[in-house]
């Protein structure tokens with residue numbers, strides 16, 4: 001995840017971090033981002049539940 005966003009409520013599910021932030025218009029966004037080197041998985045979601053689900057179901061291709 002990019003460092004210039006202010007994430008709140010960051011949790012880790014396996015190698016994936018889920019965090020909540022406000023976008024430039026004050027709307028809540030939720031990001032699931034894999035911390036494994038070279039994985040590159042990072043997706044924004046409108047709902048926290050969707051982001052956490054994506055984190056739980058992420059299958060890291062990097063071993």
Ligand SMILES: [Zn+2]
Nearest residue numbers: 034036039060
């Ligand atoms: Zn991954």
